[in-house]
Amino acid sequence: MTVTLIWLVSFAAIFMLCLNRWDGSLGATVKRILPEALSIDNGDRYVWGGALAVLGATFIVNxxxxxxxxxxxxxxxxxxxxxxxxxxxxxxxx
Missing domain, CATH: 1.20.5 (Single alpha-helices involved in coiled-coils or other helix-helix interfaces)
Structure with a gap:
């Protein structure tokens, strides 16, 4: 139960940080790294933020x-x- 709670809290924190930093350096970095076929728009910030938050929370827990x-x-x-x-x-x- 404790591991799940830690994972949820770290997921929420990383997700909020990703959303807050999207207009700054994070969005520009993702646009620069991705190929043209995977070009992103403003709606993709939630998908990429969620993916980065899952990876970050999993890295924190395990x-x-x-x-x-x-x-x-x-x-x-x-x-x-x-x-x-x-x-x-x-x-x-x-």
Whole structure:
């Protein structure tokens, strides 16, 4: 119960901070990082704020599992990228 309460409080705090900072640096950073196909407007602040709040609250409550998941995802992406590059070098393109 305590972990759930801590998660809810941290989620609410991070979500409110995201919404307050959206017009400043946070919105500009998200617009700069996202590709053109995922361009955002003012209605997306709630979606991105919620996503960042979930990630932040989960990191506060369970940081080791979050770090392990990020490390595993990074390894999968790097190894997958290397395998795709290796496979493409072996394919003859006519």
């Amino acid at each position: 940081p080791i599992s979050m770090l392990m998941a990020l490390i595993m995802l990074t390894l999968i992406v790097v190894i997958g990228g290397k395998l795709i590059c290796w496979g493409m070098s072996k394919v003859k393109m006519h």
